[in-house]
Amino acid sequence: MEKLPLWLTELEDADIAFIKQFLLASGSLKQVAKVYQISYPTVRARLDQLIEKIMASENKTDERYINLIRRLAIEEKIDFDAANLLIHAYRKEKEDG
Structure with missing residues (x-):
């Protein structure tokens, strides 16, 4: 079995859940906003935060x-x-x- 990438192992459960919803919504931030019942800008900010987390773990x-x-x-x-x-x-x- 292949080992998980480091960036994925460092994410919190809430981060993984967000990524799952994002994938299930085929990358539609509007759909993710509906699922979480939050605004589009809030979803965008959350996605930007996840991107930063992943980039930081890649640049360890x-x-x-x-x-x-x-x-x-x-x-x-x-x-x-x-x-x-x-x-x-x-x-x-x-x-x-």
Whole structure:
């Protein structure tokens, strides 16, 4: 049996459910909006967030801390400016240490 790609294993259950609905709707964001009873722009934003998550997992570094910060920013638990500050501070500390 073929191993699942890394990006797929890192998605949450809600992400997988969204992807399933997207596929069942043949990629129609309007149909997905109807299923979830939310607006088209909300569905579009959710899809953009998933794309960012997948891209981030494909561009993984070996540093777990940086990956955690990126994931938190993509999931909107922290803003991108704060994420960049934390990553730059971490890298500077590592260089100086």
